[in-house]
Every structure is written in structure tokens, then in C-alpha cells.
Amino acid sequence: MKSEPADEADRALDSMLDEWRDHPGPATDRLTLARLTKSIVSAAPSEPVRLGRRERWATGFLLAAAAAVGLFVGSSSSFLNLGGSAETDRDIASVDFNPSYAWSEE
Amino acid sequence: MAEPTDEEWLHRARSGDRAASKSLVERHLPSILRYARRMLGNAHEAEDVAQETFLRLWQSIEEVEARTTLRTWLFRVAHNLSIDRLRKKRETSMPEDRDFTNDEPSASQRMAQAERALRVERAVAQLPERQRAAISLVFQEGLRQADAAEILGVTVDALESLLSRGRQMLKRSLLAYDAEVSE
Numbered sequence: 001m002k003s004e005p006a007d008e009a010d011r012a013l014d015s016m017l018d019e020w021r022d023h024p025g026p027a028t029d030r031l032t033l034a035r036l037t038k039s040i041v042s043a044a045p046s047e048p049v050r051l052g053r054r055e056r057w058a059t060g061f062l063l064a065a066a067a068a069v070g071l072f073v074g075s076s077s078s079f080l081n082l083g084g085s086a087e088t089d090r091d092i093a094s095v096d097f098n099p100s101y102a103w104s105e106e
Numbered sequence: 107m108a109e110p111t112d113e114e115w116l117h118r119a120r121s122g123d124r125a126a127s128k129s130l131v132e133r134h135l136p137s138i139l140r141y142a143r144r145m146l147g148n149a150h151e152a153e154d155v156a157q158e159t160f161l162r163l164w165q166s167i168e169e170v171e172a173r174t175t176l177r178t179w180l181f182r183v184a185h186n187l188s189i190d191r192l193r194k195k196r197e198t199s200m201p202e203d204r205d206f207t208n209d210e211p212s213a214s215q216r217m218a219q220a221e222r223a224l225r226v227e228r229a230v231a232q233l234p235e236r237q238r239a240a241i242s243l244v245f246q247e248g249l250r251q252a253d254a255a256e257i258l259g260v261t262v263d264a265l266e267s268l269l270s271r272g273r274q275m276l277k278r279s280l281l282a283y284d285a286e287v288s289e
Contacts (some may be wrong), residue, residue: 022219
């Protein structure tokens with residue numbers, strides 16, 4: 001079957017584009033690359049980089065969350081008497097909770 | 107032994123290992139330089155863009171997203187820097203200074219194949235900016251369409267449309283040249 005002219009044109013273009021890919025042009029000459037590489041690498045980090053914004057934010061968030069939990073536990077411990085004696089702890093544990101009391105008005 | 111991946115080099119570069127940084131540059135500089143040159147049509151400006159692209163990498167090396175490949179990231183930065191320069195040129199109405207005439211024909215370019223490649227290069231240089239970028243990324247640099255679309259900030263459908271229009275224009279200009287030569 002004879003191919004359509006459009007197909008032939010496409011094939012010709014594909015072939016030219018392949019050749020183009022194989023001949024990237026004069027911008028890649030070795031001297032230019034070597035000079036640029038040297039210049040670019042001289043500006044590269046020479047010691048470990050510090051944390052990025054995102055990591056710093058995440059670390060800050062975790063610290064803040066830990067501090068908040070610490071404050072809550074600290075303040076709760078006086079309310080719940082978490083740091084109290086074993087006897088007090090037993091007293092707290094022995095309290096029966098009756099939901100009906102929660103809403104009763106005295 | 108397999109060549110380390112970009113991620114491995116990046117990890118080492120982050121810890122201040124300049125040999126790793128050099129490996130990254132050697133791996134990606136040629137294609138970034140080629141792309142910038144194609145977009146800008148000027149070797150010196152392309153070198154500036156390539157240098158700036160890598161300087162930006164060093165500046166934000168700890169933040170280069172893991173979800174995108176380094177190659178895509180570099181092309182995106184180089185593309186944006188090139189577009190900025192083209193816009194500034196247009197704003198200041200500077201004349202186009204494409205320096206393809208400075209490309210002295212080398213021995214290899216005297217071969218017919220290299221000559222055709224040069225013709226394609228010149229035809230691509232005449233394409234509108236976005237078509238030129240799409241054609242270069244996909245057909246010259248061999249990027250996947252999804253990556254090229256990400257670099258250009260368009261959908262894959264829009265990229266396909268750019269490629270299709272670019273191909274049509276290339277066909278017209280290259281085949282018209284062939285017709286002229288054969289007359």
C-alpha cells in the first residue's frame with residue numbers, strides 16, 4: 001500500500017528530529033563545560049547544609065506540641081493529682097462515676 | 107558497580123561533599139546548557155542561565171522536593187530563568203541576537219547528517235517560545251511528556267497540543283527548504 005504524503009512527511013520529520021538529538025550542537029564543547037563546571041562547583045556547599053524551612057517548621061511544630069503537652073500534663077497533674085501519693089491515687093481510682101450525677105442540679 | 111542515583115549524589119552534596127556536587131553538575135549541565143541555549147539563542151546568556159540554575163540548586167539543596175526528579179527540577183528552573191530573560195528582552199525591545207552564525211561548521215557538521223541537524227536546530231529556533239520549549243524537552247532532551255508538562259507548568263493535553271503545532275511548523279519550514287533546494 002502506498003503511504004500518504006502526510007505519513008512520509010511525518011517520517012521524514014521524525015528522522016530529522018532523531019538526527020538532531022544525536023547532534024546537540026556546539027554548546028556542549030568540553031572546554032566550556034569544564035570551565036562552567038569548575039565555576040559552579042566552587043559555589044557548592046562545602047559543609048553540611050542546615051535544615052530547610054520545611055524541616056525547621058516541622059521541628060518547631062513538634063517542639064511546640066511537646067511543650068503544650070508538657071504544660072497540659074503539668075497543669076493536669078495538680079488537678080488530677082498525678083504526682084500524689086499512692087494512697088490518693090487509689091482514692092481517685094476508687095471513685096465511681098455515675099453519669100446521672102453529672103447533670104443533676106443540686 | 108552501578109552509578110549512584112541523583113538522590114544519592116544529592117544526599118552527599120547536602121553533607122558538603124563537593125565531589126558529589128561535581129558529579130551532579132557533570133551529569134546535568136550539558137543538557138541544561140543546551141536547553142537554555144536553544145531557548146535564548148545565545149551561548150553567553152545560556153551559560154549565565156545554566157550557572158544560575160545550579161546556584162539555585164545549591165541555595166535550596168535541602169528543599170528539593172522528593173516528589174519530582176532533580177532533572178525535572180533543574181529544567182524547570184532553567185526554563186523559568188530563560189523565559190524571564192526573554193520577557194526582559196521584549197520589554198526593553200532589544201533586537202534578537204541569536205548567534206547561530208557564530209557556530210563555525212566543524213568537521214562533523216560538514217557531514218550531511220550534521221547539516222540536517224543544524225537545519226532542524228535553526229527551524230526549532232524559529233518556533234514560538236512555548237512550542238520551542240516543548241519540542242526541545244521532548245525530542246532533544248528525551249523527557250517524558252508528563253515531566254515536560256510539569257516543567258512548562260501545563261497539562262499533558264496542552265503539551266501534546268504544543269508538540270503537534272510545533273511539528274506542523276517544523277514540517278512546513280523543513281520541507282519547504284527541501285523543496286527550494288531540489289528546485
